[in-house]
Amino acid sequence: MTASTDYTAQEIIVVAGAKILENNKIVFVGTGLPMVAALLAKRTHAPGLIPVFEAGAVGPPLEVGLPISVGDSKTITGACYAKGLNAAFEMTQRGFADFDFIGGAEVDMYGNLNSTMIGDFPGGYQTPKVRLPGSGGASDMAASCERTILIVPHDKRKFSEKLQYVTSPGHLDGSPNARFKAGMQGKGPYRVITTKGIFDFEEESKRMRLIHTFPGETVESIQANTGFELLVADNVSEFTAPTQEEVRMIREDIDPNGAFVKRA
Amino acid sequence: MTASTDYTAQEIIVVAGAKILENNKIVFVGTGLPMVAALLAKRTHAPGLIPVFEAGAVGPPLEVGLPISVGDSKTITGACYAKGLNAAFEMTQRGFADFDFIGGAEVDMYGNLNSTMIGDFPGGYQTPKVRLPGSGGASDMAASCERTILIVPHDKRKFSEKLQYVTSPGHLDGSPNARFKAGMQGKGPYRVITTKGIFDFEEESKRMRLIHTFPGETVESIQANTGFELLVADNVSEFTAPTQEEVRMIREDIDPNGAFVKRA
Amino acid sequence: MENNAEMYWTGLSPDEAREALVNKDKSMRDKRMSLKEAVDKFIKDGDNVGVGGFVNIRQPIAITHEMVRHGFKDLTLSWQSAGLGPDYLAGAMMVDDSHFSIKRVEIAYWAHESFGLSPMFRYLAERGKIELEDWSNYNMSARFKAGSMGLPFIPTRGPMAGDIPSSCRTKIMDCPFTGRPIALLPASNPDVAIIHVNAADKYGNCIIRGTDCTCAEIAMASARTIITCEQLVSHELITSSPKEVGIPFPAVDAVVEVPYGAYPGLCRRHYYFNGDHIRELHAAAAVMCKGEPADKLKAYYDKYIFGVESFEGFLEQFPLSKLLADQKAEAYNCERLA
C-alpha cells in the first residue's frame, strides 16, 4: 500500500470517487471520471457495486473493460437488464438508485450544477459565450437518485456564488425541504470531489463543507480558490494519497487508453 | 357458394363480423366471437388483416389456431411484436388501430356498451343484481380505436333506452363532437352486429340505424325486439345467409371445440 | 378538477412507495426460499396484493394456494384482468371468511373468457361482500406503470366518458397544452406483487415468455415481490441475454422454483390451459350463487389445497397423462427443438 508520488489530479479524483462508493449499492453512473471510479471501486472494495447507465444497462460486471460512453456496448455485456433511456430513468424516479455520480462545469455552495452554458441566462441563452453539452441525464439523476456525488474541477470561477445556469438541481437555495417542496425526490448532493479536496453538505444549512483536503492543499488554499464561503468540518483531515497499486490499476487496467483519465 | 340452412345465431354473427373487417387493416380484437370472426376474415377475403390482442400480440398469422384468450399463447406465435398490455393500449391510443371489435351485454342507441353490471348505478354499484366481468380492455378500445364494431345479442332488455352502466363509450349522448369534447379519439361506433341484423350509425344524429336484416327477420320484428326507436336505412336489405363453406370453416377449421361458437 | 384532499391510497402512497425502496437492501444476493417462507415473510393482513398474469395466462396460482393455506385477512387485490388467481383467493373466503378474506378489489375484469364468468366474483360482488373499484385494462396497467415509474399519476385518453370514471378515483382535467379533457389515473403501488415467470436466477432476474402482461410494472411498483418460476437457472445464462430480462433483480424479494406454478392456467412454452379443471373448480362454487352451502367448494379446497403440503401435492392429483397432454398442446403452439 505504498503511496504514489506521481498521481495526477484526475487520478486522485478517481480514487476518492471510488472510495465514496459503497459495496452492494446501486449507483447511477454519469459519463467520464465517474465511470472510471465505479470500475475501480468494483475491482477493489466494492465488488457488489451495481452500476446503472442511463442508456439502459443495469448491473453489468464490466469485465470487458471501461465503457467510453454510457451507451457503450461494454455496458450491456452481462447486464441484468437492458432496455432504453426511459426504462433507466423510470427506475431512478421510482427509487432504485442509491447514488448518482455526475460531473459538471460549475457548482455553487448548495451543490447545484451547471453543464449547459457560460453566459447570461436567460438574456443570452440563445447566444451563449460558451455552449457546453447540456444536461444529458445529469439533471434527471440529480432530481431523482437518492444521493448525488459530484465531480467538479476546482477553480475559483467554477465554484460560484451564483451559477450562470442551473442544469442539475442540488439543494437549491438551501432552505428547509427545498427539494421536496419543488417536487423532487432524494436527499440531494452528498459529496463533491474536486481537484483539491472532498466536501459534504452541512445538515442544517445544506452548504458545502470541506471534509478532506488533498495532499498539498490546506483549508486556506482551497478557500482561496473557491468563489463562495466554504464551511469547514471540525475534523477536516487530509485524504490519503492514492497508492501505487491504485494508480497502476487506473493506468494499466482500467483506462489504459486515457479515454477519460488524461495523463497530462 | 351454397347457402347454409342450419347455421346458428352465433355463426351468422361471426360471418357478418368477418365481412365487415377489411383487408390490410389493423383490428384490435376483443375476446369471444370477434376472435372467431377475425380468423374467418383472415382465412377468406382478408388475408392481410392485422389482428392486435390486448395482452400484447400484434399481427400474428394465427396459423396455430383460434386463441381462446386474448393472452393465449396462440396469439404470440409468429407475431410481429409482443410486449404487454401497456404497449398494446399505447399503440391504440396513438392511433395504430383502424378498428376494434368488442362484445357486450347491453347497448343503447348511441352505441354505448355495458359489460359491467346489471342493477342500479351508482346506488347499487356495490351490490349489483348481476355482476358482469367488467370492462377488460373494451372501454379502452372503444375510447381510442378509430372505429368500433360491436356484437350484442339482440334482446329488448339489452337494447335499452338507458344503460344500467356505461362501460365502453360510444357516441355518448349523440351530440355533435361529443367524443372529441370528452377527450377521446376515433370516430366511435361503426357497426353493431346482433342476432337479428346489422346496424350502422346515422351521420348526424349518431343514432343506431338498421342496414341489414338477418334471414327470417324484418324491420318490424327487429324494432319489436329493441328497447329504443331504431332508425332504418333507406336501402335496408337482407344479409345473405352464411354459405355452407363458411359454416364448415367455423365448425371444423376455426372453432372445432366450440370454445366461443356454441353449437346449441 | 377536484382537489387532493379526498384522495385515499390503497397500498402505498407515492411518497411511501419511494421510502420503501430507499430503505430496501437492493444488493444482488441469493433470494431463494420455500414458497411457504416467502408468503409468510412478505405478505401481511391488510396488504394490497398486485396479481401478475392476465386472465388465466401465467397467473400466480401456486402462490395463491400457499396464501390460502396460510390465511390472510382484509386483503385488497389489484390487477387488470384475472381469472383463476383471484378465484382461488375468493373461493377460500367463500369457504371460511374467518380464515381468509378479501376487503376490496381494484380491477378491469374478473372472468374467464371462453371458460365463462367467475362464480366467485358473482357470489362476493352480488352479496356486497367486497368493495369494488372498476377500471379498464389500460387504466389498471397504466396505474401499475405509473407506480413503477415513481409517478403519482399517469394521463390516459380513455375511458374518458361513461361510468368508469365515476366508479374509481380517476380525475379528469383539461390538458394544459391542448385544452382538451384528459384522465389522470392515480398510481398503484401495491404492498406486495405475486408473479409467476418462466425463468429466473437466484437473485430475481426474470425472463418472461409470451405476453409480459403487466408483470414488470406490478413488480417494480410494489414494495415487495414474490416470484415463482418454471425454471430456476444460472445467473450466467440469464445475463447472456440481458435484453430478455423482463424484471430486474432489485425489484424482487423472493425466488421460488415452482414448475407448473400457473396451472391449470397457461404458461407459454410449458403448458396450455386445463379447461376441465377450471370448470371443476367453477362448478363447486357456482352452486353457492344459487344459495347452496359451501360443501362442494369446501371439499375442493380440502382435497386440493388444505389437504396437501405444497403445490406439488396439488399437481400430484392430476394424472400424468393429463399434465403431459397439456404440455404437448402448448408445444404445438410454439414448436421448438428441445
Add this chain to the structure above:
Amino acid sequence: MENNAEMYWTGLSPDEAREALVNKDKSMRDKRMSLKEAVDKFIKDGDNVGVGGFVNIRQPIAITHEMVRHGFKDLTLSWQSAGLGPDYLAGAMMVDDSHFSIKRVEIAYWAHESFGLSPMFRYLAERGKIELEDWSNYNMSARFKAGSMGLPFIPTRGPMAGDIPSSCRTKIMDCPFTGRPIALLPASNPDVAIIHVNAADKYGNCIIRGTDCTCAEIAMASARTIITCEQLVSHELITSSPKEVGIPFPAVDAVVEVPYGAYPGLCRRHYYFNGDHIRELHAAAAVMCKGEPADKLKAYYDKYIFGVESFEGFLEQFPLSKLLADQKAEAYNCERLA
C-alpha cells in the same frame, strides 16, 4: 400553471399526430427502397426530424449523409443525447447554409463523452445560428414516449427546479393527488424519425441489439419513419422471436439495408467506435470556432459525402484493416459464435 394559449408545437400537435396515423396505410407491405429514395420521399424542408441512437451509439449516420447530399432547409432536430448524427447535419450548414440549414434543436446533450465537445454545436450555438431548447435526457425520452403513446403530455419528477424548466415548454403543476409539484412535458411527435437498427424485415419489423436508446418511442411518435439496418432478414426469422422486435412494421415507412450505417459510431455486435475518424471530422470543424473559414470542413464534406454517390462510397475510403479492426473490437465486447 399557465394556460394553453401560448403552446406551440414543433413537428405535429397531438391531434395532427393522430390524424397522420389514421390516414396512413398500415398494411404489411414491402417497404424496401434506396436510401436516396427514402430521404427524398419522406423528409421535407421545415420538418421536425427525430434522431435515433444515443451519443455515438447506433446513430443514423448513413441517413444524415444522404440528407446532406439532398439538402434541406430549416429543419428542427430532436433527440435526447447525440453526437455524430447532428454533427454531420450541422457541419453541412457550416459549409453552406444555402444548401442545408437547421432552424432549431430540442435536446438534452450534444457532445461526444470521451471524444469531447461538438465543435459544430459550439459554432452554431455561440453564434446564435440555431434556436436552442434545452431539456434533460429523461425529459426528451419521455416526450417521445408521450408522443408514441398518443398522449399530449407526460408527467415527470425531474428536473423540477433549476433553469431547464425556464428553457423549455415544460409546465409545472400541483399534482391533484398529492398536492406536490410535478412537471408536465409536452409530447414530441416529429414529422419524421431517422433510425438505424441491427436487423429488419422488408415490412419494417426491427430488432435492436444493445440499448434500445429511445428509438422505438421516436419511431412510433413520428408521422413517418426511415429505417436503415445492418441486416435485412426474412420475415420468418424476425417473427420467430416476436419479443425481440423493438419497432413493429406499422410504424415504419422505408427499410434500407445499409451495413455500417452508424459508422464511425458504434453498433452493437457489428463494430466499435472509430475514434480517429470522429477526431478527424471534429478537427476540420474546430478551426471554424476560432474564426477560420470553412475550407477544411468543406474538404472533408467534398471527400466523404459530396464526392461519393452513397454511403458505400464513404466506407470505401477506410482501409479494410480499420473496418475489420473495429469489427473485432466489438466482437470482443459481445463474444459469440458466428
